[in-house]
Every structure is written in structure tokens, then in C-alpha cells.
Amino acid sequence: MMLAEQYKEIRDMVKKFSDSEVAPLAQKIDHEGHLPKEIIGKLAENGFLGSYVPEEYGGAGMDYMSYALIVEEISRNCASTGVFVSAHTSLGIWPILNFGTEAQKKKYLPKMAAGEWIGCFCLSEPNAGSDAGSLTTFAEDKGDHWEINGVKNWITNGKEAGVCIVFAKTKKTPDYKGISAFIVETSTPGFSIIKEEDKLGIRGSSTCQLAFDKVKVPKDALLGEPEKGFRIAMATLDGGRIGIASQALGIAQGAFDYAIRYTKQRVQFGAPLSDLQGIQFMLADMSTKIGASRLLIYHASSLKDAELPYSKESAQAKLMASESAMWVTTKAIQLCGGNGYTKEYPVERYFRDAKITEIYEGTSEVQRMVIASNELKAVH
Numbered sequence: 001m002m003l004a005e006q007y008k009e010i011r012d013m014v015k016k017f018s019d020s021e022v023a024p025l026a027q028k029i030d031h032e033g034h035l036p037k038e039i040i041g042k043l044a045e046n047g048f049l050g051s052y053v054p055e056e057y058g059g060a061g062m063d064y065m066s067y068a069l070i071v072e073e074i075s076r077n078c079a080s081t082g083v084f085v086s087a088h089t090s091l092g093i094w095p096i097l098n099f100g101t102e103a104q105k106k107k108y109l110p111k112m113a114a115g116e117w118i119g120c121f122c123l124s125e126p127n128a129g130s131d132a133g134s135l136t137t138f139a140e141d142k143g144d145h146w147e148i149n150g151v152k153n154w155i156t157n158g159k160e161a162g163v164c165i166v167f168a169k170t171k172k173t174p175d176y177k178g179i180s181a182f183i184v185e186t187s188t189p190g191f192s193i194i195k196e197e198d199k200l201g202i203r204g205s206s207t208c209q210l211a212f213d214k215v216k217v218p219k220d221a222l223l224g225e226p227e228k229g230f231r232i233a234m235a236t237l238d239g240g241r242i243g244i245a246s247q248a249l250g251i252a253q254g255a256f257d258y259a260i261r262y263t264k265q266r267v268q269f270g271a272p273l274s275d276l277q278g279i280q281f282m283l284a285d286m287s288t289k290i291g292a293s294r295l296l297i298y299h300a301s302s303l304k305d306a307e308l309p310y311s312k313e314s315a316q317a318k319l320m321a322s323e324s325a326m327w328v329t330t331k332a333i334q335l336c337g338g339n340g341y342t343k344e345y346p347v348e349r350y351f352r353d354a355k356i357t358e359i360y361e362g363t364s365e366v367q368r369m370v371i372a373s374n375e376l377k378a379v380h
């Protein structure tokens with residue numbers, strides 16, 4: 001699948017930004033465990049925090065394919081910065097853009113596109129991960145407002161967020177049927193960060209446990225229809241999974257590029273490693289997995305842009321890209337040998353960053369459930 005000219009221009013523009021602004025900070029972001037404020041400002045200035053928000057709401061008016069390219073190119077140098085963009089855009093902005101009222105869109109989208117309010121997505125809980133429908137956070141109808149109580153886990157951008165998309169039951173059902181979605185501002189009394197996780201990878205991205213303790217929100221904080229929140233969560237994750245697939249692709253491409261350069265300059269047995277057929281075979285397999293991931297991502301993105309069903313395809317893209325990223329980064333360390341295992345070289349960071357892509361926004365097992373369920377429904 002060839003990229004149309006317009007996308008090549010977008011890719012070149014993001015590539016330049018990523019190589020000049022993100023790459024020099026990537027090791028520091030990993031070591032220090034947070035994103036510098038300047039980088040968030042520069043992401044916003046370049047339109048990367050509101051890429052597919054229409055211009056009338058202050059965004060860059062691009063499409064989903066462009067967004068996928070942005071996440072890939074940024075993640076090629078820094079996966080923490082990549083997921084910051086991805087979670088904010090596809091999990092924070094998209095549900096408001098698609099399910100919000102005109103008033104909600106006008107209130108939130110311009111500030112989110114400008115990076116003044118960062119978005120996060122509060123679905124998972126201590127006892128509700130893959131089984132998202134079993135969540136227990138509750139929003140009680142108090143007549144003139146809602147009162148939300150519960151704890152949310154593994155929330156990307158939890159520390160930076162100004163706006164949370166919160167899934168809470170408004171009817172006490174054991175399954176997904178009682179779930180509604182809300183837009184909650186983090187300045188609301190009763191919202192707090194319980195803890196920030198200390199993680200293996202994406203160390204510059206915040207992952208928080210959040211408390212909602214008698215959080216009082218207005219009636220119009222409800223997003224979409226009551227008790228239709230699970231559909232909003234699932235539809236949002238369909239798009240989010242393209243973002244994480246793009247992050248995984250960027251990680252794999254970054255590790256691969258580094259390994260290629262390394263094998264060309266590393267001399268053993270009197271010649272560069274890249275002269276050895278055993279090494280070339282490894283590079284060929286890495287390249288093929290990266291190519292297959294890229295095609296699945298472009299395919300899912302183009303279906304989404306064409307407003308065609310893409311749930312199965314986004315799960316396939318995420319499954320392929322995340323498992324490929326884990327495989328490619330493992331090989332990248334192998335190719336760099338002892339050096340690759342040290343923190344002086346960036347491949348160990350790519351390896352640590354790759355692992356999460358097989359877990360968040362649905363584990364590889366959840367992607368397989370989504371793919372299989374779509375296939376089983378399609379054939380009679």
C-alpha cells in the first residue's frame with residue numbers, strides 16, 4: 001500500500017520534528033521518568049495534540065491516517081511521548097468529538113487541541129481489567145447533579161490530565177449494561193491521584209491510580225446516553241488500538257534502524273556483522289514484521305477514515321504490531337550483543353517500552369477475542 005503524497009508530506013514534517021525535538025530528549029525522559037513541559041508545548045504548537053480535531057474546534061483538521069503517522073514517527077524516537085499523544089488524542093478527545101453534545105465539544109475540544117487540558121480515559125479498575133464490564137465505580141443521580149465514587153487503575157496521562165473520560169455504573173448491574181460515560185474535570189473536589197506506578201518501560205509516561213471520592217459533576221457531564229457507556233468505551237478503544245499499534249510500529253522501527261546501523265559498523269571476524277548471512281536473515285525477518293504491521297495499521301486507519309467498520313482490523317493491527325515490536329526489539333538487543341544490554345545504548349529502552357503495547361488498550365488475548373468474535377459473526 002503506497003502512501004498518498006499528502007501523507008508523505010505529513011510523515012516528513014513529523015519526522016523532522018521527532019528527530020530534532022524528541023530524539024535528543026528520549027534518554028533523559030526515560031531516566032527522569034517524566035515529560036518536560038517544553039515538549040508538551042511543542043507538540044501542541046505543531047498541532048499534534050489536536051490532529052484530527054476539526055479546525056472549527058481549534059484542531060489541525062487532519063484525518064486518522066495522519067494521526068497514526070504522527071504517533072508512529074514520535075514513538076520511533078520516544079515511546080513515552082508517543083503514548084502521551086495517543087492516549088490524549090484517541091482516548092481523551094475522540095469520545096468527546098464523537099459522542100459529545102455541541103456544548104461539550106465547544107467547551108473541551110479547543111482547550112484539549114491546544115494542550116491546555118490533557119485527556120485521559122478511566123475505564124480499568126483494580127478488579128476490572130480485561131473484563132471491563134465488571135467495573136464498580138458508581139455515579140449516583142442526586143437530582144441536580146451526579147456523584148461519582150470509585151477507583152480507577154492504570155490511567156495513562158493521569159498526572160497531566162485536566163479532563164477524564166470516566167466510565168461508571170448508573171445502574172447496579174453485574175455486567176456492562178449499567179455503564180454510563182462522563183466527562184470529569186480533574187479540578188473537581190474529590191478527584192485525587194492515589195499513586196503513580198513505577199514501571200518497566202514508557203517511564204516518561206504517567207500511569208496513575210485515581211480516586212473519585214464523592215466527585216460532584218453537573219447533569220450535563222454525562223457523555224452520550226445513560227447506560228450506553230460500554231459501547232462508547234469499546235468504540236473509543238477501536239480507534240485507540242490503531243494509536244497503540246502505531247506506537248508499537250514506531251518502537252520497532254526505531255530499534256531496527258539502530259540495529260542496522262550497528263551491524264554495519266561493528267566489525268567481528270574481520271568484517272562488519274551485516275556481511276554475515278545469519279545477521280542478514282535476522283534483519284530480513286525484522287523488516288518483514290515491521291512491513292506487515294505498517295500495512296495493517298494503514299488498512300485499519302483508511303477504513304476508519306472512510307467510516308467503514310474497522311473493529312477487527314484495528315485489533316489485528318494492534319496484535320501484529322505489538323507482538324512484532326516485542327520480537328523486533330528482542331532481536332535488536334541480540335544484534336547489538338553485550339552493548340545492546342547496557343543503558344549506554346538505546347535498544348534496551350525500546351525493548352522495555354515495547355512490552356506494554358501487548359498489554360494496554362486490550363491485551364493481545366483481548367485482541368484475539370475481538371478478531372475471533374468478528375470472524376465468527378461474519379461466516380454463517
Ligand code: CAA
Pocket residue numbers: 087091121122123124129130131132133153154155156157176230231232234235237238311359360361362363366369370
Ligand atoms: N463498538 C461498539 N460497541 C461494541 C463494540 C465495539 N467495537 N464491541 C462490543 N460492543 C458492544 C456490543 O454491541 C454489546 O452492546 P449491546 O448489548 O448493547 O449490543 C456490548 O458492547 C457488549 O459486547 P460483548 O458481549 O462483545 O462484550 P464483552 O463483555 O464480551 O467484552 C471484550 C468484550 C472485548 C473482552 C471487552 O470487554 C474488552 O475490550 N476488554 C478489554 C478492555 C480494554 O481494552 N481495556 C483497556 C483500558 S484503556 C487502557 O489500557 C489505557 C489507559 O490509558 C487507561
